[in-house]
Amino acid sequence: MNERILLSAPDVGEREEAYVVAAMRSGWIAPLGPDVDLFEQEMAARVGVAHGVALSSGTAALHLGLLGLGAGPGTVVVTATMTFVATANAIVYTGAEPYFVDSDAYTGNVHPGLLREALHRLTASGERVAAIVPVDLLGKAADYKEIDRVAAEYGVPVLADAAESLGAHYRGRAVGSLAAASVVSFNGNKIMTTSGGGMLLTDDARLAEHSRSLSTQARLPVTHYEHAEVGYNYRMSNILAALGRGQLTRFDGMLARRRRIRETYRSLFAGVPGVTIFGGENDAEDNCWLTAVLVDADTAGWSAADLGASLRAVNIETRPLWKPMHLQPVYAGARSTLNGQAQRLFETGVSLPSGSALRGTDVDRVAAALQDFVTVYS
Numbered sequence: 327m328n329e330r331i332l333l334s335a336p337d338v339g340e341r342e343e344a345y346v347v348a349a350m351r352s353g354w355i356a357p358l359g360p361d362v363d364l365f366e367q368e369m370a371a372r373v374g375v376a377h378g379v380a381l382s383s384g385t386a387a388l389h390l391g392l393l394g395l396g397a398g399p400g401t402v403v404v405t406a407t408m409t410f411v412a413t414a415n416a417i418v419y420t421g422a423e424p425y426f427v428d429s430d431a432y433t434g435n436v437h438p439g440l441l442r443e444a445l446h447r448l449t450a451s452g453e454r455v456a457a458i459v460p461v462d463l464l465g466k467a468a469d470y471k472e473i474d475r476v477a478a479e480y481g482v483p484v485l486a487d488a489a490e491s492l493g494a495h496y497r498g499r500a501v502g503s504l505a506a507a508s509v510v511s512f513n514g515n516k517i518m519t520t521s522g523g524g525m526l527l528t529d530d531a532r533l534a535e536h537s538r539s540l541s542t543q544a545r546l547p548v549t550h551y552e553h554a555e556v557g558y559n560y561r562m563s564n565i566l567a568a569l570g571r572g573q574l575t576r577f578d579g580m581l582a583r584r585r586r587i588r589e590t591y592r593s594l595f596a597g598v599p600g601v602t603i604f605g606g607e608n609d610a611e612d613n614c615w616l617t618a619v620l621v622d623a624d625t626a627g628w629s630a631a632d633l634g635a636s637l638r639a640v641n642i643e644t645r646p647l648w649k650p651m652h653l654q655p656v657y658a659g660a661r662s663t664l665n666g667q668a669q670r671l672f673e674t675g676v677s678l679p680s681g682s683a684l685r686g687t688d689v690d691r692v693a694a695a696l697q698d699f700v701t702v703y704s
C-alpha cells in the first residue's frame with residue numbers, strides 16, 4: 327500500500343528542531359519565557375497590530391477574546407454557521423448564546439445581508455449582542471468591509487476567527503488586523519503550527535493585558551497568590567513558542583508552496599465540467615490553507631463523495647467542508663438566519679491535500695489519482 331497522503335500535515339524540520347532545542351537548553355520550560363514574548367512581538371509585527379497574546383489554542387484565544395468584548399450570560403454572539411465547532415463552543419463557554427448566520431454562495435463566508443437581518447431581528451427584540459464573529463473559511467478573508475458596516479450600524483464589536491487564514495489579506499490588509507481582535511490557530515493541521523496553540527491579535531492594549539492576565543489564572547502582580555477574578559490556564563509554553571518562531575522564519579515559503587498546490591488543482595480541473603475551485607479566483611489574497619472543489623453532480627456525472635471515496639481507496643485523505651453548526655446535533659436548538667448555502671457547500675464540497683509538507687511526488691500522486699478518476703467517471 328502507498329504511504330498515506332494527508333490533507334494538511336505539520337511542516338516542521340531542522341529549523342524548528344534547532345529553535346526547540348535552544349529553548350529547552352535555555353531553561354525556559356514553563357508557559358512563559360523569552361520565546362513567548364518574542365513570538366508575540368514577531369506575530370503582531372507580521373500582521374501589523376500592536377499586541378499578540380500567545381495561548382494554548384485558538385479555541386482559548388476565541389474564549390478570551392469573547393470575554394474581553396463582553397460576551398457572557400444574557401448576551402448573544404452572532405457567528406457563521408459554516409465553521410469548525412470551536413467557534414460556537416467558545417461562545418458557549420462564556421455563557422452567551424450562539425446565533426448562526428448562513429453563507430455567501432461563492433466564498434462560504436458569512437453573508438453580510440443575512441448578518442444584517444440577524445442583527446435587526448435580535449436588536450429589535452431588545453437583545454444584547456456582544457460580538458459578531460466572522461470566520462475566514464479555509465483561509466479566505468470574510469467580507470470585512472460589509473461586516474464592519476453592519477457592526478457599526480448596530481454598535482457591535484467584531485472578533486475575527488482567523489484560525490484558518492493567517493497569511494491571507496483582504497483588500498491589501500493583512501488578516502489579523504481586520505477587527506477589534508483576531509484569533510489565529512497553530513494547531514497541527516493549520517498553515518503553521520506550534521503543535522497546539524493560538525494567539526489573540528489586537529491593537530487594544532487593555533484587551534491584550536486583560537487576556538494575558540486571564541490566561542495565567544488572573545494572578546495579580548504581588549508575591550503571594552492573589553486573585554480578583556476567575557482566570558484560566560491558557561498560556562502558551564515557551565518550548566512551543568520557540569517552535570512557532572522557527573515556523574515563522576519559513577512562513578512565506580510555506581504559503582507559496584500552498585499556492586502552487588492550488589495552481590496544480592486549478593489547471594487539473596480547468597476543463598472538467600461541473601467542477602469549480604472553491605472560493606473564487608483571488609489566490610493572491612487567499613492563504614490557500616486548504617484547496618477544495620465544489621462538484622455539481624448533475625453536470626459532472628459524479629459527486630464530491632464519489633471523488634472522496636476514490637481517493638480514499640488509494641490512501642489519499644480528503645474531507646467534506648465543515649458541517650454547518652445549525653445541522654450539528656449539539657446546536658440543534660440554536661437560532662439562526664439561513665439561506666441554504668452552507669448546507670449546499672457541505673454537500674457538494676471536498677477538500678484536497680494542500681499541506682506545505684507535501685513533496686512533489688505526493689502532489690504528482692494526487693494529481694494522477696484525480697486524473698484517473700475524472701477520466702473514468704466523466
Ligand SMILES: *Cc1c(COP(=O)(O)O)cnc(C)c1O
Nearest residue numbers: 383384385410412489511513523
Ligand atoms: C482550527 C480552528 C479553530 C480552533 O483552533 P484550535 O487551535 O484547534 O483550538 C477555531 N476556528 C476555526 C474556524 C478553526 O478552523
